């Protein structure tokens with residue numbers, strides 16, 4: 001359904017030489033189509049953590065969104081405690097924009113959410 005509308009949400013992440021194994025997902029969805037704003041999300045299977053797969057796959061997704069979908073602003077967010085995810089956003093060249101307090105209810109409690117974003121003008125092809 002999303003693919004039919006040209007929304008890359010989500011795509012499977014696989015190894016170049018082993019395309020039958022999906023080791024994670026990466027995707028983007030529109031937050032505000034008029035303002036050309038999208039949000040990025042990613043997850044990698046635990047046995048593959050720490051090998052650069054999140055950064056590599058999210059980088060490819062960001063490039064696609066800016067080059068093919070005409071995105072102006074691409075944001076991502078994570079729980080404040082999720083240091084691996086905020087590090088991924090930093091490595092993607094995204095800038096920290098602030099923390100929304102108690103913005104998500106998950107697993108029986110509220111969580112503060114850190115927001116990061118990269119703009120078209122900051123993106124190097």
Ligand SMILES: CC(C)(COP(=O)(O)OP(=O)(O)OC[C@H]1O[C@@H](n2cnc3c(N)ncnc32)[C@H](O)[C@@H]1OP(=O)(O)O)[C@@H](O)C(=O)NCCC(=O)NCCS
Pocket residue numbers: 042043044045048049050051052053054055056077078079082083084085087088
């Ligand atoms: C967050 C996640 C996608 C990272 O995937 P990954 O493939 O391991 O990420 P990468 O290897 O590309 O990069 C991880 C970076 O975070 C760092 N990192 C990992 N754990 C960390 C921690 N506890 N504190 C600080 N940095 C940490 C790594 O050292 C690496 O940075 P470096 O290259 O500078 O050393 C993965 O842990 C995951 O799927 N977690 C569960 C789902 C999730 O949290 N998704 C994001 C929701 S917002």
